[in-house]
Structure formats: structure tokens, C-alpha cells
Amino acid sequence: MTTTGKVILKQGRARPLWFGHPWVYANAVARAEGKPEPGDVVSLVDHDGRFIGRGFYNPRSQIPVRLCTRADEAVDAAFFRRRVAEARAVRARLGLPSERTTVYRLINSEGDDLPGLVVDVYADTAVAQITTLGISAQRAAIYDALEAELGVTTIFEIAPASYAELEGFAAGSRVARGQSRATVDVLEEGIRLEVEPLSGQKTGMFIDQRETRARVGGLARGARVLDLYAYAGGFSLAAARGGAASVTAVDSSARAVSRTLAHAEKNGVTIDAVEADAFRFLETVTPRSFDLLVVDPPKFARARKDLDAARKGYERLNALAMQAAAPGAVLVTCSCSQNVDAETFERIVAAGAKQSGREVRVFERRGPAADHLMPPGFTEGQYLKVLLCYLV
Numbered sequence: 001m002t003t004t005g006k007v008i009l010k011q012g013r014a015r016p017l018w019f020g021h022p023w024v025y026a027n028a029v030a031r032a033e034g035k036p037e038p039g040d041v042v043s044l045v046d047h048d049g050r051f052i053g054r055g056f057y058n059p060r061s062q063i064p065v066r067l068c069t070r071a072d073e074a075v076d077a078a079f080f081r082r083r084v085a086e087a088r089a090v091r092a093r094l095g096l097p098s099e100r101t102t103v104y105r106l107i108n109s110e111g112d113d114l115p116g117l118v119v120d121v122y123a124d125t126a127v128a129q130i131t132t133l134g135i136s137a138q139r140a141a142i143y144d145a146l147e148a149e150l151g152v153t154t155i156f157e158i159a160p161a162s163y164a165e166l167e168g169f170a171a172g173s174r175v176a177r178g179q180s181r182a183t184v185d186v187l188e189e190g191i192r193l194e195v196e197p198l199s200g201q202k203t204g205m206f207i208d209q210r211e212t213r214a215r216v217g218g219l220a221r222g223a224r225v226l227d228l229y230a231y232a233g234g235f236s237l238a239a240a241r242g243g244a245a246s247v248t249a250v251d252s253s254a255r256a257v258s259r260t261l262a263h264a265e266k267n268g269v270t271i272d273a274v275e276a277d278a279f280r281f282l283e284t285v286t287p288r289s290f291d292l293l294v295v296d297p298p299k300f301a302r303a304r305k306d307l308d309a310a311r312k313g314y315e316r317l318n319a320l321a322m323q324a325a326a327p328g329a330v331l332v333t334c335s336c337s338q339n340v341d342a343e344t345f346e347r348i349v350a351a352g353a354k355q356s357g358r359e360v361r362v363f364e365r366r367g368p369a370a371d372h373l374m375p376p377g378f379t380e381g382q383y384l385k386v387l388l389c390y391l392v
């Protein structure tokens, strides 16, 4: 690793970085000095040579520098040890982990000053997801720090192909430290879950919805609940635990449906799990037959060019869900497309209301759970929007 490399910004392009934005876009770079290699740590300076911070360099990327520190410090083993210890202290301050919750996000990329690294903790197991070359180059030091600070027995590594190709490192999933295992038992708000870190989606679970799942549990008493895009049944389990009259979970993945049924049994609750496309299911369901509906689809807008199609998809989906809602129902509707901002999503839900002929009132706006920290003003990192609506 070299820290002699230096990236100099163009005049007038340093302002967001002084205000805590962690990314340098390619069109803001004047030049690099000291011949830094892709993946190296470089110093970032403004046009007048003032030191801004240090970060990971990758000239192949549209974001050639991602800052990991604002201090004039070495990015070495001790640095990663401090970062992990800080991240752990923040989660402890937020009450994580606890007796009731043993699964949480320990490191949230830019939110923990480690751009390109997500670490989710599942009880005694950590799952590291790597999306930048700079983090990939440092991963041995990062795993040392995780072992030392957390005492985890297994560390899984996930390097998604899409990022690996873009950044130039090897893709794949593997056991990085300790014993491999197919499943890990965890608790979320007292609910027992069996997670498959290597064969599940994401790092095994969608941890970002933890607090909203708990909120749904609190709204479920006596309700006929429909959980669309249920994955392993997170919202369904919370609703069943919260006293729902009935729970229907819909997912197009057979694996997800069987996970949901296994989770229901493990927790002593009844869930009707259906393998179906959510749109098809809604088109055939009895109108006005559910009192609490959760709509948590995968990203519809992967890129800016998908925005129009995504908008139409979300609008139609919300309209269909509203038609399935009984008078006085609650609709919990989500979008995890970073390209659809909060205002746009709210307009889409309004359009869905118009299309379905239902009157809708928003009573709560939510985002990811507290362990998913982000720097203020870093809109690139804001993806999850959740609206809680009352249907007249």
C-alpha cells in the first residue's frame, strides 16, 4: 500500500467534500500525482493543495476516490481496528446487539467511513460484502479487526460480480475465516430466524427493515394481513406475533416460501405462504379483503434509464394493493430504488391512489433501521423509503 499518491481536485469542486460528502466524481479530478495504483490509499487535496482526507483510489471507476478518513493518519491494520471498534460502540449506543436482537449491521459503508464495505453480524458470524477494490485490497486486515473486536467464529465474504467487474477484483462468495456453516440461528426482536448467509439474498437477510417489521407487528392485532414480497417471512412473522387474525405471505421464490413456512413453525405461528408473482396474486385476490398490507418489492429502477418503467410499475403495484385493502386498512409501501427519491415515491403512491379510486392518508414516513447510518447530505446512499398509509 502506498500513501504517497495524491489526487488533486479541480478548482471549485471541493465544497461537498468539505461538508462531509465522501465521494469524488471523475469529472472533479484535476490530476493524480505520485503514480498511485488502483486500490491504493491516496491523499485528497483541493486545488490550492489543502489536505481534505484519505481514501481508496480506483481510476477505472466513475468515483475514483472514496474517502475513509478526514485525518492525516495511516490507513493500516490499527486504522481498521479503530474503525471496527468505533462501529461497534455506535451500535452498542443504539442498543445492538441485545437479548432480543442478535442480528444487526455493524458496518454500513460510507456511514462508517469504510466505503465499499458492509458487515452484517449474525450472532457469532459476520458476513462482509465487498464492493470496492480498495476494501478488497485491505480485507485481510479487516477480517483480523473483526476477529479481534467481535470474537466471531466465522467470517463469510461476499463479492458481488456486478461491483467486482466494475472495480476490477475477483467476484465470489466464500468462507474467509473459521468454519463454514450453511445456516446461522439469530433473533430479531425475539423472533427466531434461521439465516443462510451464502445461499440467501443479500448477506442473508434484509436487516434494514427491522424497525419497520416491529412497527408492523404493533399494527397487526386482529388484522387480516397480506405480506407481498415476503422473502423469508420477516413482516409476516412480526404480524403473526403481533396478534394478526390471519397472515398471507407472497413471494415468487420457492426457496423464500419454504423459509417462511419453516420460520412460522419455529416460532409457533401460522402463516399461509404462497409462491406467486405479486402482481398476478393481486389481480385475482378478493377486493377489500385485507386490513394490513405490506408491499416490499425489489428495486424496480436499477439505473436512471429504468426510471419511467419503474414509476409505472410502482404505481400499478400500489393501485392493486389499495384495491385489495378493506376500508380502514393500513398500507405499508416501500421502495428501495435509490433512483426514486422520497418525493417521487410519494407522488407515485398518490397516482396509485387515483388509479385505484381510493382515498389515502400518509401517517408515517420511514427509512432504514438505525444501524444503517449515513453521512448527512449523501443522497447517493439514501435508497429505502417506507410510507405508512391509512385507507379511508
Ligand code: SAH
Pocket: 201, 205, 206, 209, 213, 228, 229, 230, 231, 232, 233, 234, 235, 250, 251, 252, 253, 256, 276, 277, 278, 279, 296, 297, 298
Ligand atoms: N420483505 C422482505 C424482503 C423482501 S426482498 C423482508 O422483510 O425480509 C424482495 C423479495 O421479493 C425477494 O424475496 C424476492 O424473491 C421477491 N420477488 C421478486 N420478484 C417478485 C415478484 N414478481 N413477485 C413476488 N415476489 C418477488
